[in-house]
Amino acid sequence: MDVWLAAAFYGIAVALTAWVVVMHRRDQKLVAPVACGAVVLAIVAGYVLMSEYAAGPRDFAFYALSFTGVAAGFLLITARHPIHGALWLMLTILSASGTMILMHAEFVATAQMFLFAGVIVLTYIASIMMVEVTEKPAPDLWLSQHTLATFAIMLLFGGVCVLVATTPEDTLGAAAAGINHPISTIAPASIAADDDGGRDPGLVALGESIFTEHAFAFLVAGLLLTVGLISGVYLTRPEKADDSRSPL
Amino acid sequence: MIPVVHVILFGTALFVLGLLGFLIRKNVLVMLLSAELMLTGVNVILVAFAQAHGTISGQTIALFALLVGMVQIAVGMAVLLLIYRRRGELNPASWERLRDW
Numbered sequence: 001m002d003v004w005l006a007a008a009f010y011g012i013a014v015a016l017t018a019w020v021v022v023m024h025r026r027d028q029k030l031v032a033p034v035a036c037g038a039v040v041l042a043i044v045a046g047y048v049l050m051s052e053y054a055a056g057p058r059d060f061a062f063y064a065l066s067f068t069g070v071a072a073g074f075l076l077i078t079a080r081h082p083i084h085g086a087l088w089l090m091l092t093i094l095s096a097s098g099t100m101i102l103m104h105a106e107f108v109a110t111a112q113m114f115l116f117a118g119v120i121v122l123t124y125i126a127s128i129m130m131v132e133v134t135e136k137p138a139p140d141l142w143l144s145q146h147t148l149a150t151f152a153i154m155l156l157f158g159g160v161c162v163l164v165a166t167t168p169e170d171t172l173g174a175a176a177a178g179i180n181h182p183i184s185t186i187a188p189a190s191i192a193a194d195d196d197g198g199r200d201p202g203l204v205a206l207g208e209s210i211f212t213e214h215a216f217a218f219l220v221a222g223l224l225l226t227v228g229l230i231s232g233v234y235l236t237r238p239e240k241a242d243d244s245r246s247p248l
Numbered sequence: 249m250i251p252v253v254h255v256i257l258f259g260t261a262l263f264v265l266g267l268l269g270f271l272i273r274k275n276v277l278v279m280l281l282s283a284e285l286m287l288t289g290v291n292v293i294l295v296a297f298a299q300a301h302g303t304i305s306g307q308t309i310a311l312f313a314l315l316v317g318m319v320q321i322a323v324g325m326a327v328l329l330l331i332y333r334r335r336g337e338l339n340p341a342s343w344e345r346l347r348d349w
Contacts, residue, residue, distance in 0.1 A: 049254075058250075059250060062250050062254075063254075066254070069258065070258070070261045070262065070265065073261070073262050073265040073285050074265055076265075076278075076281060076282070077265055077268055077273065079278065082275060082281070085277070085278045085281050086281060089281050089284060089285060092285060092288060093288055096288045096289075096292050099255065099258065100291075100292065102250065103296060103299045105295040105298070105299060105307050107307070107311075108291070108295055108307050108310050108311055111314055112288070112291065115314055115318060116284065116314070116317070119318075120317075120318065123321065123325065124277070124281065127325050128277060130329060131277075131338065146271075146272040149268070149271045150272065153268045153271065154264075156264065156267075157261070157264040160257075160260050160264075161257070164256060164260075202304070202307075205304045206311075209305060209308045210311070213308075214305075214308050214312075217308075217312055221312050221315045221316070224315065224316065224319050225318070228318070228319035228322045231322075231323050231326065232322045232323060232325075232326040235326035235327060235329075235330050236329055
């Protein structure tokens with residue numbers, strides 16, 4: 001892991017921190033320089049990534065999707081209106097699904113796209129309409145301790161960056177997994193399986209894993225979904241005037 | 249060839265952004281969205297490790313995490329609507345009475 005790359009990542013994080021602080025103070029004079037600094041840092045990091053690592057359209061797509069996802073995530077947490085936040089979350093999830101497709105996890109990517117970007121975000125938007133956020137959003141967007149929280153979180157992210165930057169790539173998780181070869185990169189077809197009549201070997205392996213090795217967990221997940229459905233219906237049922245059993 | 253550490257950094261960045269949004273926002277709708285962002289970051293890291301190790305279990309865990317996230321949203325939105333109906337406000341600071349229970 002290139003130390004300069006980690007430094008560039010952390011520089012972007014610090015610029016975003018400054019952005020959060022500055023946006024809250026609404027000091028218009030500082031917004032433009034901080035935004036320009038973040039954009040310049042992002043371009044530098046992107047250039048380093050592209051020149052060092054991008055060997056083809058697949059790698060280029062990965063870095064483009066990553067930057068899109070992180071930028072949309074940042075816009076989600078700074079969105080003034082919850083509906084904008086939901087749409088930014090949709091973009092983030094689509095970007096993450098794109099990176100999963102590049103990592104040859106097509107089924108998880110598709111499930112995430114359908115379930116999260118489709119169902120969940122639309123449920124969100126419907127719920128936001130139900131709570132009728134029609135008045136202007138509160139001008140005070142963040143908690144009063146937001147500066148402290150932001151710096152604490154960025155310290156955490158810096159710690160992860162340092163940890164990742166100082167870990168030799170050859171040992172990244174390989175020793176814990178009990179395998180000898182380095183796992184520094186994701187190969188185009190890392191799930192080694194024979195071509196079984198044109199079927200996708202990764203998908204077949206996933207189905208076998210779910211319904212044999214993790215069959216009990218699958219049943220528990222089904223039970224959990226049923227309980228979630230019942231509790232959702234129970235909690236949002238129409239209220240009666242003399243309902244002493246109401247949970248709230 | 250995508251380096252695993254870059255995928256880990258991407259997932260960590262999503263997780264950290266979600267945690268930040270969950271901690272500093274006052275609107276509980278955006279707080280729930282931030283929790284989903286954290287879940288997405290963790291799923292990306294799970295898939296990356298599964299593919300790097302050449303096993304499939306990480307993808308299975310990611311799928312189960314997706315299911316648990318859906319249940320979280322279903323119950324969370326129900327509770328949120330219920331509290332909003334009682335309080336008429338989306339700022340969790342106004343729900344302090346829940347603390348005493």
